[in-house]
Amino acid sequence: MKKKENKKTKNKFENKKLRILLKKSKNTTQKKEFKSIIKKRKGILKNLKHLPIAPHIHEEIKNHIKNIDNKDILEKYQIELDKVNVTVSIMKEKSGVTYNIQTPEISVATNALLDEIREELISVTTVGMNEIIDQNAFKQIKSKFAQEAEALIKEKLPNIDETIKDSFIGKLMQDMLGLGKIEFLINDINLEEIVIPSAKEPIRVYHKKYGWLLTNLKTEKEEDIINYSNIIARRVGRQINVLTPLLDAHLSTGDRVNSILYPISTKGNTITIRKFARDPYTMIDLIKNKTISIDVAVLLWLAIEYEMNVLISGGTASGKTVLLNSCMPFMPPNQRIISVEDTRELMLPEFLYWCPLVTRSPNAEGKGSVTMLDLLVNSLRMRPDKIILGEMRRQEEAMVLFEAMHTGHSVYATLHADSASETVSRLINPPLSVPANLLKAVNLNVVIFRDRRKGTRRVFQVAEFDYDGTNVTTNIIYRWIPEEDRLIKHSESSRFFENISRNTGLSQKEIDADLKEKSVILDSLLKNDIRSLNEMGKVINMYYNDKENLLKNLSKSDFKKTLMG
Ligand SMILES: Nc1ncnc2c1ncn2[C@@H]1O[C@H](COP(=O)(O)OP(=O)(O)O)[C@@H](O)[C@H]1O
Ligand SMILES: [Mg+2]
Numbered sequence: 001m002k003k004k005e006n007k008k009t010k011n012k013f014e015n016k017k018l019r020i021l022l023k024k025s026k027n028t029t030q031k032k033e034f035k036s037i038i039k040k041r042k043g044i045l046k047n048l049k050h051l052p053i054a055p056h057i058h059e060e061i062k063n064h065i066k067n068i069d070n071k072d073i074l075e076k077y078q079i080e081l082d083k084v085n086v087t088v089s090i091m092k093e094k095s096g097v098t099y100n101i102q103t104p105e106i107s108v109a110t111n112a113l114l115d116e117i118r119e120e121l122i123s124v125t126t127v128g129m130n131e132i133i134d135q136n137a138f139k140q141i142k143s144k145f146a147q148e149a150e151a152l153i154k155e156k157l158p159n160i161d162e163t164i165k166d167s168f169i170g171k172l173m174q175d176m177l178g179l180g181k182i183e184f185l186i187n188d189i190n191l192e193e194i195v196i197p198s199a200k201e202p203i204r205v206y207h208k209k210y211g212w213l214l215t216n217l218k219t220e221k222e223e224d225i226i227n228y229s230n231i232i233a234r235r236v237g238r239q240i241n242v243l244t245p246l247l248d249a250h251l252s253t254g255d256r257v258n259s260i261l262y263p264i265s266t267k268g269n270t271i272t273i274r275k276f277a278r279d280p281y282t283m284i285d286l287i288k289n290k291t292i293s294i295d296v297a298v299l300l301w302l303a304i305e306y307e308m309n310v311l312i313s314g315g316t317a318s319g320k321t322v323l324l325n326s327c328m329p330f331m332p333p334n335q336r337i338i339s340v341e342d343t344r345e346l347m348l349p350e351f352l353y354w355c356p357l358v359t360r361s362p363n364a365e366g367k368g369s370v371t372m373l374d375l376l377v378n379s380l381r382m383r384p385d386k387i388i389l390g391e392m393r394r395q396e397e398a399m400v401l402f403e404a405m406h407t408g409h410s411v412y413a414t415l416h417a418d419s420a421s422e423t424v425s426r427l428i429n430p431p432l433s434v435p436a437n438l439l440k441a442v443n444l445n446v447v448i449f450r451d452r453r454k455g456t457r458r459v460f461q462v463a464e465f466d467y468d469g470t471n472v473t474t475n476i477i478y479r480w481i482p483e484e485d486r487l488i489k490h491s492e493s494s495r496f497f498e499n500i501s502r503n504t505g506l507s508q509k510e511i512d513a514d515l516k517e518k519s520v521i522l523d524s525l526l527k528n529d530i531r532s533l534n535e536m537g538k539v540i541n542m543y544y545n546d547k548e549n550l551l552k553n554l555s556k557s558d559f560k561k562t563l564m565g
Pocket of ligand 2: 320321322390391414
C-alpha cells in the first residue's frame with residue numbers, strides 16, 4: 001500500500017519533467033510516447049478526485065476549533081490573509097502564555113491533490129527577478145496566480161464549497177509565493193517581532209500586549225528556513241548561501257528581515273523579522289499616555305509649521321523615533337519632505353509629499369553600499385523643504401545637516417544624549433565636532449527619557465541653545481518634575497518666538513492665539529478619540545486648507561465619522 005502511495009507522488013513529479021521534454025521534443029514518435037505515459041500516470045492521480053474532500057475538510061475545521069479548551073484562553077481574534085481566516089488564541093498554559101494559530105489541517109488525500117495543482121502552477125510562479133522586487137508587479141503575479149489556481153481547483157473539484165476553495169487558493173499562495181504559515185504571523189498587527197530560531201524549536205513572537213510568546217508553529221525542516229531566507233533575499237535582489245550566510249533586508253512592506261544560516265548560527269538556520277508598525281503611536285497617543293503635554297505638543301506643531309529646526313535627544317529606546325514620527329502629521333501639505341534612515345521606521349500620513357530613503361550595507365564583495373552621508377548629500381539635490389534624519393551619529397552627517405539648516409531647509413533629527421546640556425556637549429565634542437557657533441541653528445531641543453523601572457516615557461526637557469560668542473548654553477523652557485509627573489514651564493524663551501516673529505511677522509500676541517487654537521484642536525481630538533495616523537493627517541490637512549470649516553465641525557459629535565467617511 002505504502003509503495004503504491006510513493007509511486008503516485010513520484011509519478012506526479014515525473015509528469016512535469018515529461019511535459020517539458022514533450023514541449024522540447026521534435027520527434028513525433030517520441031512525442032506520442034511521452035503523451036501516453038503522461039496519460040497513464042494521470043489516470044492514477046485521477047482516483048484521488050473521487051475522495052469526498054469538501055465535507056471531509058469541513059469536519060476537520062470544526063474539530064480543530066472544538067479542540068481548544070475555552071477556559072484557558074486569554075484572548076481570541078481573527079487574522080485574514082488572502083481570503084483565509086484563521087483564529088489566534090492567546091492561551092495561558094502551565095508553561096506560560098502561548099500564541100496559537102488554528103489553520104485547518106489538510107488530509108493526505110487533499111494534500112496530494114494540492115500537490116498536483118501546485119505542479120501545474122509552477123510555470124506561473126517562475127517569474128523574473130524584477131517582478132518580485134516591484135511591489136505592484138508582485139501584486140499582479142499574485143492575482144494571476146489566484147486566477148489560475150481557482151480555474152484548476154474548479155476543474156478538479158467542480159462542486160467545491162466557495163470558502164474551502166478560497167482557503168485552498170490562500171494556502172497555495174502562501175506556500176508558493178510566500179513564507180507559508182509565517183505569512184499569517186506577518187499579517188497579525190499585534191506582533192512586533194517574529195523569530196524562527198531553528199527547525200528544532202517552535203517559532204517565537206513578540207506580542208504588543210503579552211511580550212515574548214511561544215507559538216504552536218514550527219518549521220518542518222532546516223531546509224524550509226533556508227528556502228524562506230532565499231525567498232526573502234530574492235524579493236530584495238540579494239542572495240543568501242554558504243558563502244554569504246548573513247542577510248539583512250528591508251522588505252518593500254517596511255518589515256526588516258535578518259537571516260543567519262547554520263553553522264554560523266550554531267543551533268540551526270535562524271530568521272528574525274522585525275515588523276514595521278502598521279499603526280504607529282501618534283501625538284494623541286503620547287498625550288494620552290502622558291509622554292508629552294498638550295502645551296509642548298503645540299509648541300512642536302508651531303515649530304514645524306514655521307520651519308524651525310528641531311533636535312530630539314534621549315537614550316537608547318527612550319522613544320526618540322516615536323516622538324519624531326508623531327510630529328510628522330504636523331507638516332504642512334505641499335512641502336517636499338525627504339527622510340533618511342538606516343532602517344525604515346518613520347511613517348507619514350498618506351497625502352504628504354514624502355520621499356523616504358534608507359541606507360544599504362555593502363554586499364559580500366563589499367560593493368553597493370549607500371551610506372547616510374550619500375543620502376543626505378543627495379537629498380539636498382532633491383529640492384527638499386524638510387529633511388528628516390533618523391539618527392545623527394557621525395561628523396560628516398552632522399556637518400551636512402547643519403549646512404542644510406544654514407541654507408534654509410528645516411531639519412528634524414534624533415541624537416543620543418540624556419539632557420539638553422549633554423546634547424550640546426555631544427554636538428561640539430568629537431566625534432561630531434560641530435563648530436559651536438553653528439548650534440544656534442537648532443531652534444528647539446526636546447529631550448525624552450525612559451523610566452526603566454516603570455516602563456514609562458516622558459519628555460524631560462524642552463530647550464533652546466544660546467551662543468555668546470564663545471560658549472553654548474541651554475535655556476530650559478519646559479521641564480518635567482518627577483514629584484508631580486508633569487511638564488511645567490521653566491523659563492521664558494529667549495530666541496524661539498523671536499525667530500518665529502522674524503520669519504513670519506506675527507506678534508507674540510498672535511503667536512499666543514495660534515498656540516491656543518492648536519491646543520483646542522488637540523484637546524478635541526483627544527476627547528473624540530481621533531488618534532490614528534491618517535485621521536490626524538486629515539484633521540491637520542483641514543487645518544492648513546480650511547481652518548474655519550475644521551473649527552466649526554470639530555466640536556460636533558459625529559465629527560469622527562464624517563472625517564473618515
Ligand atoms: N512614548 C511612548 N509610549 C509608549 N511606548 C513607546 C513610546 N516611545 C517609544 N515606545 C516604545 O519603545 C520602542 C522604542 O522606541 P524608539 O522611538 O524606537 O526608541 P529610540 O528611537 O529612542 O531608540 C518603540 O518601538 C515603542 O514600542
Ligand atoms: Mg530611534
